[in-house]
Amino acid sequence: MNSGDYRLARSNSQRAMQPEIELRFAHFLINQAVDAAFCLGANGQFLYVNDATCQMTEYSGEELLSMTLHDIDVDYSLHNWLDIQSQDSFTFKSRYRTKQGRIFLVEISITYIEDQGRKFGCAFVREKSNEVVDVSVQKWINELRESKKKLQQEVYQLKAKEVELETSISILRSTLESTANGVIAVNFEGDILSFNQRFIDMWQIPESLILSKKCPRCKAFFENQLKDSEAFNRLVWEVSSQSDFESYDILELKDGRVFAHYSQPQRIDGKIIGRVWSIWDITEFKQTEKALRLNEARFRTLAETTDASTFLIQGTRLCYINPAVELLTGYTREELLTGFDLRQLIKNKKRRQVRNRNEIGNFEYQEINILTKNGTERWLACTVAVLDGVLDFGNKPVKLVAGIDITDYKYAESELNQALEQAKQLSELRARFLSIVCHQFRTPLNIVSFSNSLLKRHICEWTEEEIRPLLDNIQTATEHISQMVDDILFFSKAESAKINFEPRPLELVQFCNDLVAQMQMSSSQCQINFGSQLDCLVACMDKKLLESILKNLLDNAIKYSASNNTVDFQLWCEREHVIFQIKDQGIGIPVADQECLFEPFYRGSNIDDIPGTGLGLSILKTLVDLHKGQINVESEVGVGSKFTVILPLAQ
Numbered sequence: 001m002n003s004g005d006y007r008l009a010r011s012n013s014q015r016a017m018q019p020e021i022e023l024r025f026a027h028f029l030i031n032q033a034v035d036a037a038f039c040l041g042a043n044g045q046f047l048y049v050n051d052a053t054c055q056m057t058e059y060s061g062e063e064l065l066s067m068t069l070h071d072i073d074v075d076y077s078l079h080n081w082l083d084i085q086s087q088d089s090f091t092f093k094s095r096y097r098t099k100q101g102r103i104f105l106v107e108i109s110i111t112y113i114e115d116q117g118r119k120f121g122c123a124f125v126r127e128k129s130n131e132v133v134d135v136s137v138q139k140w141i142n143e144l145r146e147s148k149k150k151l152q153q154e155v156y157q158l159k160a161k162e163v164e165l166e167t168s169i170s171i172l173r174s175t176l177e178s179t180a181n182g183v184i185a186v187n188f189e190g191d192i193l194s195f196n197q198r199f200i201d202m203w204q205i206p207e208s209l210i211l212s213k214k215c216p217r218c219k220a221f222f223e224n225q226l227k228d229s230e231a232f233n234r235l236v237w238e239v240s241s242q243s244d245f246e247s248y249d250i251l252e253l254k255d256g257r258v259f260a261h262y263s264q265p266q267r268i269d270g271k272i273i274g275r276v277w278s279i280w281d282i283t284e285f286k287q288t289e290k291a292l293r294l295n296e297a298r299f300r301t302l303a304e305t306t307d308a309s310t311f312l313i314q315g316t317r318l319c320y321i322n323p324a325v326e327l328l329t330g331y332t333r334e335e336l337l338t339g340f341d342l343r344q345l346i347k348n349k350k351r352r353q354v355r356n357r358n359e360i361g362n363f364e365y366q367e368i369n370i371l372t373k374n375g376t377e378r379w380l381a382c383t384v385a386v387l388d389g390v391l392d393f394g395n396k397p398v399k400l401v402a403g404i405d406i407t408d409y410k411y412a413e414s415e416l417n418q419a420l421e422q423a424k425q426l427s428e429l430r431a432r433f434l435s436i437v438c439h440q441f442r443t444p445l446n447i448v449s450f451s452n453s454l455l456k457r458h459i460c461e462w463t464e465e466e467i468r469p470l471l472d473n474i475q476t477a478t479e480h481i482s483q484m485v486d487d488i489l490f491f492s493k494a495e496s497a498k499i500n501f502e503p504r505p506l507e508l509v510q511f512c513n514d515l516v517a518q519m520q521m522s523s524s525q526c527q528i529n530f531g532s533q534l535d536c537l538v539a540c541m542d543k544k545l546l547e548s549i550l551k552n553l554l555d556n557a558i559k560y561s562a563s564n565n566t567v568d569f570q571l572w573c574e575r576e577h578v579i580f581q582i583k584d585q586g587i588g589i590p591v592a593d594q595e596c597l598f599e600p601f602y603r604g605s606n607i608d609d610i611p612g613t614g615l616g617l618s619i620l621k622t623l624v625d626l627h628k629g630q631i632n633v634e635s636e637v638g639v640g641s642k643f644t645v646i647l648p649l650a651q
Contacts (some may be wrong), residue, residue: 036125040110044069044076047120056106056127072096074103085112087479093128104129148541168419175412182279185266185407193274202279204260227252240610244272248352248365250282258286260365261456262352262381267419284308285383285402309380311401312387316342319398328380328405330373347371368403379410417589437456451477501626503540508595509580510536511573515547526558526584532571539578539649545623546647550580552620553643557584560607560641576649577629583642589635597633 030037036053038046057064057072070076074095079370082088089111097103109121182199188258191209199281203225205211211218223229226246232251249261260282265272286304309328312320318336326333336345349368371377380403387400415483459467509532516530557567561584568583587607589597597617624631629647 007569024329035402036106037427038064038125040069040121040123044073052127052192056098056125056253057096064100064476072098084110085119088112110505138306144481152578165419165422168415168422171415175408179408179439180280180404180413181406181409181591184277184279184411185274186277187274196506199279202281211573213367225253225255227254229621251279257281257283260285260381268417268424276413278406280381280404280406282404293642307404309401309403309405311399313342313399314396317340328378329370330370345370347377367406368401373636377407378405380404381406381408444481447477448474501542501545503627504541505538506541506543506546508537508539508541509534511546512550512569512580515550515554516569519551519558523558525563526561526565526567528554528558528567528569530569530571532572534573535574537571539647541578541647545626547622549623549645550582552617553580553645556617557582557586557643558642578649580645580647581642582619583640585640588634588637588639589641590637 031051033050033052036056037050038053039048041047046066046069050059051061053064056059056412057070058288059067079092083638086094089109093105093107093111095103095271096106105128106125107128108123108125110121111302112119112121137354148289174479177198178195179196179198182196182202184192184195184199187445195211197203203222205221209215220231226232244265246264247262247565249263251259255258258281259279261275261277261279263275266276268275285308304322306322306329307324309324310320310322311318311325318340321333321336324332325336329336331340331345347364347369352365352367366382366384367379368382369377372381382401382403385400387398455467455470470570512530512532516528520528554567554569565585567585570579570583571583572579599618622633624645624647627647629645631646632644633641635641636645
């Protein structure tokens with residue numbers, strides 16, 4: 001080979017070795033850098049790390065190359081990595097954890113590049129430990145904002161319930177407007193609060209008139225239309241809205257019309273809050289009564305043409321019915337007048353008290369509940385009179401019953417009571433909920449605010465040992481708030497039946513051992529002693545819900561026990577049931593409190609300042625019911641409590 005060929009071969013060899021030499025020098029250069037540097041692949045996988053990275057994290061290079069950035073980045077989930085990867089270069093701060101557990105703040109500059117169709121990130125990291133306090137406080141502030149947002153969602157849900165209630169009241173109002181009776185409501189002071197259009201039409205009240213017992217023009221208007229104004233004042237105007245009686249009255253107008261007037265006190269929880277009056281025109285009834293006193297023929301003529309249901313009853317037998325009765329009951333005339341048992345038609349009846357009996361004649365007023373042929377119930381407001389000597393069948397007296405259908409009014413009355421009760425319960429629940437939430441949130445929020453204020457004031461002069469207790473206080477308060485928010489959200493799901501129940505085969509002994517170990521690591525206040533005579537027990541249960549049940553009971557046993565006490569946790573099987581029993585030596589539960597123990601927001605009378613929302617046992621009872629199980633409690637104040645959960649053993 002000549003010299004020219006030798007130089008050409010040497011030149012080619014040097015060019016082939018050039019990338020390998022450059023790579024070796026790049027490796028030497030990056031490992032001499034003071035800042036940590038590494039390359040990231042998909043899902044944050046470490047592809048390359050320099051020596052400074054190993055020194056900073058206390059991991060070896062081999063260990064880091066088997067890990068992801070998520071393993072050492074405490075705030076990894078707080079960053080928007082999709083946004084970071086979409087930019088050519090991005091700088092931000094985060095917290096890293098060393099192999100020994102030390103957490104410190106770093107500043108990261110990362111650039112994403114693409115090579116041969118593969119995208120990866122090149123990162124340079126510099127430690128910024130002196131700024132860790134600001135990042136931690138900001139994180140907790142963000143968490144508090146998130147908690148506030150969740151509470152606002154709860155408030156929105158309460159407002160939605162208010163809208164539902166307003167809809168119900170609107171429907172009720174429409175029902176009252178559609179009834180044939182005039183209806184009016186009066187409060188304690190005698191002010192007329194509400195009335196329907198039928199009441200206005202019956203009395204022909206002008207728009208300019210103010211309806212109130214305090215208005216002289218209003219009183220004069222009604223007196224001018226009545227034959228007996230003194231009776232009106234005595235029966236209506238002077239009756240207090242707090243009077244505890246029901247009555248039927250008759251009002252005769254100067255134009256010849258006759259109104260039946262029924263009133264009753266309006267109650268909530270046994271307390272009178274006002275009075276409701278119902279008025280209907282019985283002019284036809286009165287005319288019918290007069291016609292019956294003349295002769296039977298004229299009675300039949302009137303009875304056949306009136307819309308009022310008219311009966312003639314002798315003993316337990318129907319002697320006569322008009323067409324309105326057939327329409328009302330669904331029975332034909334032949335069915336009702338041929339050996340029909342009257343008890344099959346009249347379900348029950350209630351006599352109404354009538355004051356000043358001598359003024360209205362020998363009549364009795366009743367509410368009669370009838371059962372129609374198709375099984376539906378209807379209510380009639382009736383006048384009952386004994387026609388002795390006026391009409392008779394076989395020389396025996398008969399009763400005349402004339403009634404109008406007041407079913408719509410009865411349903412409206414019932415719906416009004418239900419709406420008022422629902423409004424009262426909703427108001428009480430909302431007030432109780434807001435009171436508990438505000439009280440329970442105030443203490444941890446004050447701790448966070450106070451600790452944060454001290455940190456801002458002394459951050460530059462205090463040592464890490466002086467700062468650490470304040471950070472721990474903030475952390476504890478934040479966890480307390482988070483737990484309360486979780487309880488409220490879980491209770492909301494339970495109340496709206498949105499909890500998924502998914503039973504799966506579960507090995508209970510190992511499950512309980514793992515749960516006790518987990519709780520013992522997070523709390524050293526009490527020792528939990530778990531025992532079971534079984535080595536293995538498999539049952540179909542929802543693992544997540546069962547964990548909530550047992551964890552709630554164990555948390556309560558620890559929280560309400562003195563330090564260094566023992567909590568006993570037993571598991572056994574009996575008659576196709578799994579039994580979990582948790583016994584503590586805590587403060588105990590008063591007997592009076594045990595009856596309300598599983599109600600939402602209820603807390604014992606002897607808990608003093610021990611924090612809590614009163615939702616835990618209510619949620620627990622719901623979860624036990626989902627398993628078709630039961631829970632029992634035995635407790636004595638100053639001795640301790642024993643909770644026993646019994647769940648079916650479904651293989």
